[in-house]
Amino acid sequence: MGSASQVxxxxxxxxxxPVTPFTKDGAVDYDAIQRLxxxxxxxxxxxxxxxxxxxxxxxxxxAEEQISVIKAFHRSVNGTVPIIAGITGEGTEVAAxxxxxxxxAGAAAGLLYPSxxxxxxxxxxxxxxxxxxxxxxxxxxxxxxxxxxxxTKATYSLQTMLDIAAQPGVFAMKNGVRNMxxxxxxxxxxxxxxxxxxxxxxxxxxxxxTVFDTDGMLVGYGNIAPEPLxxxxxxxxxxxxxxxxxxxxxxxxxxxxxxxxxxxxxxxxALKHALVARGILEHATVRSPLLPLxxxxxxxxxxAIKSAALKKVA
Numbered sequence: 001m002g003s004a005s006q007v008x009x010x011x012x013x014x015x016x017x018p019v020t021p022f023t024k025d026g027a028v029d030y031d032a033i034q035r036l037x038x039x040x041x042x043x044x045x046x047x048x049x050x051x052x053x054x055x056x057x058x059x060x061x062x063a064e065e066q067i068s069v070i071k072a073f074h075r076s077v078n079g080t081v082p083i084i085a086g087i088t089g090e091g092t093e094v095a096a097x098x099x100x101x102x103x104x105a106g107a108a109a110g111l112l113y114p115s116x117x118x119x120x121x122x123x124x125x126x127x128x129x130x131x132x133x134x135x136x137x138x139x140x141x142x143x144x145x146x147x148x149x150x151x152t153k154a155t156y157s158l159q160t161m162l163d164i165a166a167q168p169g170v171f172a173m174k175n176g177v178r179n180m181x182x183x184x185x186x187x188x189x190x191x192x193x194x195x196x197x198x199x200x201x202x203x204x205x206x207x208x209x210t211v212f213d214t215d216g217m218l219v220g221y222g223n224i225a226p227e228p229l230x231x232x233x234x235x236x237x238x239x240x241x242x243x244x245x246x247x248x249x250x251x252x253x254x255x256x257x258x259x260x261x262x263x264x265x266x267x268x269x270a271l272k273h274a275l276v277a278r279g280i281l282e283h284a285t286v287r288s289p290l291l292p293l294x295x296x297x298x299x300x301x302x303x304a305i306k307s308a309a310l311k312k313v314a
Contacts, residue, residue, distance in 0.1 A: 007142040008109060008171025009082055010047060011198045012215045014230050016040050016222025017050040019271050020057050020069055022285040028065055030072050036280050037076025039313055040222070045230040047216065049073055050111055052086035055220035055268050059088050060287045063098075067105045074106035082108035084144065090115050092131045096138035109142040110135070111174060111218075118154040128156055129163045136169030144172045144218075145197075150179035158186050165194040172198035174218045180209055187213045204267070205259040208248040211236035220267060221258070224274040225251060225310055250308055257297075257304040266293060273298050277305040279312035 018040060021032030040046055051073045052058030052066055061069065066085075074083045085102035087110040089095035099110045112135055114128065136143055145164050148154045155177060156164070164170055173190070177183055187199065191213075200218040201210035207217065211232055222229055228247050235244035258270040270293065272284035284298070 007169055008198075009142075011172050011200060011218070013045040013047040014043075014216060014222050014226055014233060015048045015050055015084070015200065015218040016046065016226060017053045017055045017218065017220045018073070018223050019055050019220075019268060019275065019281075020051070020061065021272070021275075021281055022287060024283060024285055026285065026287060028061070028069060028072075030068075032281055033069065033072040034076045036223070036275070037073045038078070039280060040226060041077030041080045043226050043230070045233070046081055046222075046226060048082045048084050048108070049077065050084040050086060050218060052088070053111060053220075054086075054265075055223065055271060056086065057268060057287055057290065058086045060289075063101070066098075067101055070102055070105040070107050084109045084111055085141075086111050086113065087135065087141075087143075088113045088116070090117060092134050093138075095131065096135045099135050099139035099141045099143075103139055103141040107141065109144060109171075110139070111144045111146055113146055114148055114154040114156075116154070119148075119152050122153040128160050129167065132164050132167050132170055136167070141169075143170050144174055144200075145170055147173060147175040147177050150177050150182055158189060161186070161190060162193055165190065165197045170197070172200060172215075174200050174202045175210075175214075176202040178203060178206070180206070183210060183213070205255055207232060208244055211244060212239065212241075220271055221255075223271050224258070224278060224305070225254065225308065227310070228308070254301075254304040254308045254310075257301045261293075265290060269293050270297070270301055273301040274305055277302040277312075278310060 021029040023029045085107035087095050087099045089098045198215045200216050201214045202218050203210045204219050204221045232247045259267050275281040
């Protein structure tokens with residue numbers, strides 16, 4: 001199938017993970033996908049769109065809807081940027097077939113989630129490596145390594161990450177370890193040992209800390225604030241802490257309104273409210289098990305968008 005250097009594409013920049021819009025009666029809203037995808041895909045520095053992830057409520061969709069959403073986002077960008085599909089199936093063979101369907105639907109790569117049983121029970125040594133090997137073997141879909149938070153049993157050890165990164169088909173890593181001690185000690189080792197691996201932060205709430213060590217961001221935050229996040233990426237690349245800090249401080253009320261909530265899952269609902277504030281969505285409908293946010297949250301999020309000087313999209 002080829003080595004990591006022979007697959008994938010350049011992700012040095014911003015890769016938003018767009019939401020999946022719904023109509024008020026709960027169906028996938030393909031007109032809204034067209035608006036969201038075409039806007040994000042038109043922004044210089046956006047390197048791809050990750051659909052069907054947590055922000056995209058991917059595991060809440062039927063298999064048929066998942067394929068339709070990939071195709072809709074693929075149409076929306078009109079070839080300007082690659083579409084990356086979240087691959088979330090529990091079993092390895094299930095995930096491999098999911099990846100194969102995603103590739104046939106137009107996905108250029110897959111973000112491979114851990115088997116979610118591992119969140120509760122942990123994994124056997126070698127099982128994550130086998131998952132990446134088999135999914136790529138069956139599908140031929142280039143893969144992004146996904147590092148889960150340190151406070152879950154699905155987080156990968158440093159050696160596991162190094163092993164996966166050395167396997168055919170794996171060309172980038174989305175690291176969301178959310179333990180800055182691990183981040184500060186492990187990222188330099190991964191850089192040294194796997195220099196061809198593109199490293200992307202997905203720490204929506206810790207972007208200032210992580211932006212200086214990465215090739216880019218793969219974040220749900222990219223839905224709602226792509227312009228300042230691209231500026232922060234540039235500041236990180238230039239080692240300009242003062243500029244990066246200024247952007248961080250400008251965005252902090254919005255970061256708090258979206259991500260400093262009772263559950264990180266609520267961030268998806270908040271993203272949709274923020275997209276209403278930016279003029280992309282007409283309402284913030286989500287699918288169960290997500291629920292509407294409490295009274296006052298919508299006004300708070302709209303106010304935070306305004307305070308961050310993020311204008312409505314024409």
